[in-house]
Amino acid sequence: MKAKRITIQDIAEKTGYSKTAVSFAFNSPSRISKKAAEKILKAAKELDYIPDPMARNFSLGRHMALGFLLPQRVEASLGNPYIQSVISGIAEVCQKRGYMLTLIPPLHSSVAEAAKNATVDGLITLGLIIDKDIRSILSRRHLPIVSVDGSADDDIHSVSIDDMGAAELQMRKVLEKGHRKIAMIPLPDDAYAKPDAPATVVQKRKEGYRKALEAYSMSFDDIITDAPASTAEEGATVAARILDYSNPTCFIAMSDAAAMGILDVLESRSLDISVIGFDGLEDGLCKRKRLTTIYQSGKEKGLKSAEILFRLIDGDENTPLYTLLPYTFREGTTLKEFR
Amino acid sequence: MKAKRITIQDIAEKTGYSKTAVSFAFNSPSRISKKAAEKILKAAKELDYIPDPMARNFSLGRHMALGFLLPQRVEASLGNPYIQSVISGIAEVCQKRGYMLTLIPPLHSSVAEAAKNATVDGLITLGLIIDKDIRSILSRRHLPIVSVDGSADDDIHSVSIDDMGAAELQMRKVLEKGHRKIAMIPLPDDAYAKPDAPATVVQKRKEGYRKALEAYSMSFDDIITDAPASTAEEGATVAARILDYSNPTCFIAMSDAAAMGILDVLESRSLDISVIGFDGLEDGLCKRKRLTTIYQSGKEKGLKSAEILFRLIDGDENTPLYTLLPYTFREGTTLKEFR
DNA sequence: CTGTTAGCGCGTTCAA
DNA sequence: TTGAACGCGCTAACAG
Numbered sequence: 120m121k122a123k124r125i126t127i128q129d130i131a132e133k134t135g136y137s138k139t140a141v142s143f144a145f146n147s148p149s150r151i152s153k154k155a156a157e158k159i160l161k162a163a164k165e166l167d168y169i170p171d172p173m174a175r176n177f178s179l180g181r182h183m184a185l186g187f188l189l190p191q192r193v194e195a196s197l198g199n200p201y202i203q204s205v206i207s208g209i210a211e212v213c214q215k216r217g218y219m220l221t222l223i224p225p226l227h228s229s230v231a232e233a234a235k236n237a238t239v240d241g242l243i244t245l246g247l248i249i250d251k252d253i254r255s256i257l258s259r260r261h262l263p264i265v266s267v268d269g270s271a272d273d274d275i276h277s278v279s280i281d282d283m284g285a286a287e288l289q290m291r292k293v294l295e296k297g298h299r300k301i302a303m304i305p306l307p308d309d310a311y312a313k314p315d316a317p318a319t320v321v322q323k324r325k326e327g328y329r330k331a332l333e334a335y336s337m338s339f340d341d342i343i344t345d346a347p348a349s350t351a352e353e354g355a356t357v358a359a360r361i362l363d364y365s366n367p368t369c370f371i372a373m374s375d376a377a378a379m380g381i382l383d384v385l386e387s388r389s390l391d392i393s394v395i396g397f398d399g400l401e402d403g404l405c406k407r408k409r410l411t412t413i414y415q416s417g418k419e420k421g422l423k424s425a426e427i428l429f430r431l432i433d434g435d436e437n438t439p440l441y442t443l444l445p446y447t448f449r450e451g452t453t454l455k456e457f458r
Numbered sequence: 459m460k461a462k463r464i465t466i467q468d469i470a471e472k473t474g475y476s477k478t479a480v481s482f483a484f485n486s487p488s489r490i491s492k493k494a495a496e497k498i499l500k501a502a503k504e505l506d507y508i509p510d511p512m513a514r515n516f517s518l519g520r521h522m523a524l525g526f527l528l529p530q531r532v533e534a535s536l537g538n539p540y541i542q543s544v545i546s547g548i549a550e551v552c553q554k555r556g557y558m559l560t561l562i563p564p565l566h567s568s569v570a571e572a573a574k575n576a577t578v579d580g581l582i583t584l585g586l587i588i589d590k591d592i593r594s595i596l597s598r599r600h601l602p603i604v605s606v607d608g609s610a611d612d613d614i615h616s617v618s619i620d621d622m623g624a625a626e627l628q629m630r631k632v633l634e635k636g637h638r639k640i641a642m643i644p645l646p647d648d649a650y651a652k653p654d655a656p657a658t659v660v661q662k663r664k665e666g667y668r669k670a671l672e673a674y675s676m677s678f679d680d681i682i683t684d685a686p687a688s689t690a691e692e693g694a695t696v697a698a699r700i701l702d703y704s705n706p707t708c709f710i711a712m713s714d715a716a717a718m719g720i721l722d723v724l725e726s727r728s729l730d731i732s733v734i735g736f737d738g739l740e741d742g743l744c745k746r747k748r749l750t751t752i753y754q755s756g757k758e759k760g761l762k763s764a765e766i767l768f769r770l771i772d773g774d775e776n777t778p779l780y781t782l783l784p785y786t787f788r789e790g791t792t793l794k795e796f797r
Numbered sequence: 798c799t800g801t802t803a804g805c806g807c808g809t810t811c812a813a
Numbered sequence: 814t815t816g817a818a819c820g821c822g823c824t825a826a827c828a829g
Contacts, residue, residue, distance in 0.1 A: 124600065124820095124821090126820085127821065127823095128821080128822095136800080137800070137801050137802080138801095139802080139823085140801080141822090142822065142823060142824080143800090143824095146823080150798090150799080150800095151798090151799060152799060152800090168598065169574060171599075171820090171821060171822075172574070172575045172576065172577050173516055174822045175823080177512055177513065177516045177807080177820090177821080177822080178805085178823045179806095182577065186558075193546065193549040193550045193553045194546070197542070198546060207537060210528075210563060211532045213532075214532045214563035214564075217565055217566075219525075219560050219561065219562050219576065220560070220561045221523060222549055222552075222559045222561065223558050224552060224553035224558070224559075226556055227556075235511070237511065238512045238515060238522070238558075238577070258506065259464075259506045260510075463806095463807095465806085465807060466807065466808060466809095467807080467808095476815045477809090477815090477816095478808095478815055478816080479815075480808090481810085482814090485809085489814090490814070509808070510808075512807085513806070513809095514808060514809085516808080517807070517810090518809070799829085800828085801828080802826090802828095803824100803826090804823105804824090804826105806821105806823095808819105809818105810817105810818090810819085811819100812816095812817095813814105813816090813817105
């Protein structure tokens, strides 16, 4: 029933060579005679032997895998198209280097706990506050990490955009169009963030909004805010509630996903209210009605972060600590002039 | 510079206890005295020690990870929303069991090569023909596998829908609406498939189309076919070409992604031609114009396949070999009566 | 150049 | 509570 595993030892015995010779046959055939290599490989085939990759990696002190720490539960993380595009970018780089990409869900609702057990050569996180619990584990395990959309104000390698500037641009575009009754729907803040956390993406964007408003002698008190939203469903829910007690002329969302939900509500109520999103989803599934948005490339963030992580793994001392990627205003059909 | 790794040995020496005692302190504190456990854990904290997960897994003969073999290159695989939803389903089950999910890109353009090096406890594939190369590796490594949308005619555990029936239904709906000039855009066949392959999803669906056509005294010769497409871009390209040399009244696509591309072309040319898709993407981003489609749940396939894989890993002898999931016709606004 | 011996990596677990 | 063996492959050092 339980066919015992064939090991390097079995091949050695069967062929009369040593384990070393067998290992060489697989890894550096030039190190032994051609005849020996052939004999060994043949025996391996007959006995159905393949070197066990885990034993191999263990011996070599590596994993051949990058890890992506999911910032929230799987349902939320992987359901988010922006996160998916970041993952795609990471995976492309892994593919190029012959690595695997390991998705690591929170363990017992703890990202730190998950990091403790992750069998990977390095980690990438997204929009996550790297608190001291996680830090401690990283240092104990000598695990390099790159943070995407994370706090860029310390000693951790990070990839992000200028969220404050991007948000300021977003708000300014709205104000320039003449809108003054504005409803803003933020993203939820890092679910696992501790009080000792530095500035999050959400906070930076709010600061950008504040600056844009200030230029028009306005403040947060002059705009409508309600609960945060990250999915289309949540966006729709929040927008619907807002419309029940106020009448904004424009919605500002911190994600396209939420913006799409808002659009649905407006459509179903036949309301002609402007909407501007954030992200610029690349899926191209909704070209008919194009969302006006602030574009940033999730895939590019994934690519960059993985490249940086590989440099850290390779021990490159000159790896840049902060990487800023560009963002742009993308004109669509959903942000209209307010007469 | 190179801080040496702290090992269980260091803790043993520092505390005067044995490696065994240290191991127990972490895994079964009850096996040693309370005092010893405390002392050991305290020393571990001081020296910043954490048991190395790879060594641990190696010793325990497991990985705590499921593997997902990407059927094509990353760009194609992870760009596909259907595949993403399958991955989400798998990941949810992994999360529940405290496992990781490892995405495995083809290595040197070979899925078999990738499987050879995968450090996982079991594999899931999607729409892939498990040829004898892969089979051989699986058996050598004693790796259990579950195939989603794969060949369900052998000894491999599989999860799928009745693709022939679903396709027959799809074509019948079109015919019932009165369409007779029909353009069909298939999916590309498994890129890595060998000639010895059993029936693929594409072949099964075509057989379903054939049966539906037959009921109307028609055959494949009566419908328009061109190149296959799996993405929106490809769908648009193929549809555009078809429209250049013929004038169908309805497009049948084997995926919603391709169907969306077709819709874009029709919109840009202001053509009122029917479209029916396949998959039923759940992202809810395009509710305004709802694609008529054959719905199947990618996430459900992911959930089921992972559950089955865990049963195999657990050595459950009664794990069902074939699992069929339901599909339904989902009415939208894009399949119209042909007058 | 070809081949071997011995020890390593790091925790787990059996027998004492 | 512990010493020693184990899991499996890699590789430094050495001998012919």
